[in-house]
Amino acid sequence: MAEPVITLDKVDVNFSEKNKSVHAVDHVDLTVERGDIYGIVGYSGAGKSTLVRTINLLQRPTSGKVTVLGQDMLKLSAADLRGERRRIGMIFQHFNLMNSLTIAANVAFPLKGTLVKDHDQDGKVFSRKITKQEIAKKVNDLLDLVGLRERATAYPTELSGGQKQRVGIARALASDPEILISDEATSALDPKTTSSILALLASLNQRLGLTIVLITHEMEAVKQICNKVAVMDDGRIIERGDLLHIFAEPQQQLTKDFIDTTIQIDEAIAAVRDQPAVRNLTAPDELVRLTYVGASTDQPLVATLFKEYNVTANILFGDIQILQGTPFGNLLVVLSGTADALAQAFNYLKRSDVTVQHLAAMAKEDAK
Numbered sequence: 001m002a003e004p005v006i007t008l009d010k011v012d013v014n015f016s017e018k019n020k021s022v023h024a025v026d027h028v029d030l031t032v033e034r035g036d037i038y039g040i041v042g043y044s045g046a047g048k049s050t051l052v053r054t055i056n057l058l059q060r061p062t063s064g065k066v067t068v069l070g071q072d073m074l075k076l077s078a079a080d081l082r083g084e085r086r087r088i089g090m091i092f093q094h095f096n097l098m099n100s101l102t103i104a105a106n107v108a109f110p111l112k113g114t115l116v117k118d119h120d121q122d123g124k125v126f127s128r129k130i131t132k133q134e135i136a137k138k139v140n141d142l143l144d145l146v147g148l149r150e151r152a153t154a155y156p157t158e159l160s161g162g163q164k165q166r167v168g169i170a171r172a173l174a175s176d177p178e179i180l181i182s183d184e185a186t187s188a189l190d191p192k193t194t195s196s197i198l199a200l201l202a203s204l205n206q207r208l209g210l211t212i213v214l215i216t217h218e219m220e221a222v223k224q225i226c227n228k229v230a231v232m233d234d235g236r237i238i239e240r241g242d243l244l245h246i247f248a249e250p251q252q253q254l255t256k257d258f259i260d261t262t263i264q265i266d267e268a269i270a271a272v273r274d275q276p277a278v279r280n281l282t283a284p285d286e287l288v289r290l291t292y293v294g295a296s297t298d299q300p301l302v303a304t305l306f307k308e309y310n311v312t313a314n315i316l317f318g319d320i321q322i323l324q325g326t327p328f329g330n331l332l333v334v335l336s337g338t339a340d341a342l343a344q345a346f347n348y349l350k351r352s353d354v355t356v357q358h359l360a361a362m363a364k365e366d367a368k
């Protein structure tokens with residue numbers, strides 16, 4: 001069984017300012033297992049940052065229990081907490097680099113004065129301060145890991161946003177953490193750079209066995225690298241699970257909305273409604289959205305609809321993406337046939353784990 005590395009137990013965070021009180025995190029339970037890339041998605045103000053800051057106690061919870069790598073964080077002494085925090089790296093939206101230092105010096109910064117294990121001639125183990133040479137080697141290796149070896153002597157202001165975030169990642173990895181918390185680390189970056197930073201995080205997860213908690217307001221980022229996702233709203237986790245499961249069967253409207261942002265389905269529906277095939281639709285023909293994950297795609301859906309049920313499918317929009325190696329498909333189609341044939345076809349789709357959303361019917365509802 002996978003090993004839990006982070007466990008939050010009924011964690012609450014209340015802020016009280018003047019005469020206002022904010023329940024930023026509301027009784028949250030969360031388990032992150034070793035090797036997970038766990039996405040926490042939600043709109044601004046949902047409480048994501050506050051929640052993840054309780055993991056390393058940058059934010060102390062008002063109540064609840066925080067266990068990280070087997071340690072009850074709230075019971076640690078100040079010195080032990082400092083040690084424990086070194087096992088939890090963090091990267092941020094605005095990189096938080098020191099502009100007066102070279103990027104090598106930025107990465108070296110958390111290494112200064114750290115203790116390393118050594119052994120004397122008799123093999124006796126002792127702790128000593130890390131040497132300058134050891135720091136230089138480590139910084140070189142880290143910059144290599146993030147693809148920035150050549151820029152060691154540059155200053156942060158000379159780098160692009162993506163390069164700055166790579167420095168942020170190298171610095172976060174300097175203490176060889178087992179966990180990396182990414183707080184909106186790609187939110188200030190363009191889509192292409194975002195993709196390359198996410199790909200770097202995914203490769204660090206694979207190569208170093210790094211467990212990653214990724215906070216974001218973009219489901220697209222979650223979709224690209226996470227194996228699990230939790231959706232946060234108003235301080236609570238309203239839905240959570242394996243990525244594929246959540247994409248296949250989202251229960252909450254907010255989760256559905258976040259998923260829809262990754263396929264721009266609203267724009268597609270608006271565009272499709274303008275097409276003659278939809279404008280001139282007559283009952284019982286229907287415009288529907290078909291959504292499926294994985295296995296359903298192995299069946300020749302459209303062919304089966306016609307051959308077995310005498311229903312034709314006019315595909316007006318299609319989007320098939322690969323999530324965790326599994327196809328996730330969304331089609332907007334006009335299904336035509338007799339009322340009976342359509343009813344049977346809908347049954348067949350349901351049996352095949354294809355979710356059907358009746359869009360034309362919704363349009364009539366909207367028009368009321």
Ligand SMILES: Nc1ncnc2c1ncn2[C@@H]1O[C@H](COP(=O)(O)OP(=O)(O)OP(=O)(O)O)[C@@H](O)[C@H]1O
Binds near residue numbers: 015017024042047
């Ligand atoms: N130090 C603080 N004092 C008072 N209120 C706070 C504090 N930090 C956060 N809050 C409030 O707690 C709520 C959750 O904020 P939080 O930053 O955790 O949300 P978020 O989902 O991370 O949003 P964002 O992406 O905008 O940071 C908000 O209402 C915020 O105003």
